[in-house]
Amino acid sequence: MGRKKALTKQDVLDVTGEVLQAEGLHGVHFKKIADLLEVGRSTLYEYFKNKDELLLAYMKNMMKEMNDKVDRIPSDDPPNHKLFQLLQIILEHAQIYQIDKMIQDLQSSDKNAAIYYKNELDVDLMKTYDLMMNWISDAKETGIWNENTDSGLIGDLIFHSILFPNRKRLGVDELASQLFGMIEHGVADKPGQ
Secondary structure (H helix, E strand, O other): OOOOOOOOHHHHHHHHHHHHHHHOHHHOOHHHHHHHHOOOHHHHOOOOOOHHHHHHHHHHHHHHHHHHHHHOOOOOOOHHHHHHHHHHHHHHOOHHHHHHHHHHHOOOOOHHHHHHHHHHHHHHHHHHHHHHHHHHHHHHHOOOOOOOOOHHHHHHHHHHHHHOOHHHHHOHHHHHHHHHHHHHHOOOOOOOO
8 A cells, every 4th residue: 555645634535525526425434535545444543533523524624615715705806706706616615515414414423523513514604695695785785786686586596506416517617607697697598588
């Protein structure tokens, strides 16, 4: 198993994400991750005491990454530009939804940790949701978007876009562009038809 570089916790989390994406929660096993990293299984136990701890760490890492990207959206951008960037970030981090469902399935010996991370995830997602709703209101107040369209409906389209099955087929950028174009301009070929 001659690994050439030192293994980091982030290496383990990255491979965990790849396995989750390819095979889902039940595909994550220390043996598989160790094989992909070209290390012994015992090496993984230096970082995580079990699969549940690994999954919880992965979820926390994913949420932090998403929050950091949201925090980097320029505050002086027009609200519709902020919302487009948020949509892209949400689509890039669609595994957040999968992770939320995973936490419910964890057969952890540390139920308190699972509950803690579930609560953390909910707080972070609500913070992002509230920010999105503020930007939708700003887009309406500044006249960029129509006042008559329900803000909750717009928010649902953006926030729940992670559930759209075409995400994988179209890719994040294309889905974000098409969905946002529909939100901002509708789907009619010519206005008024």
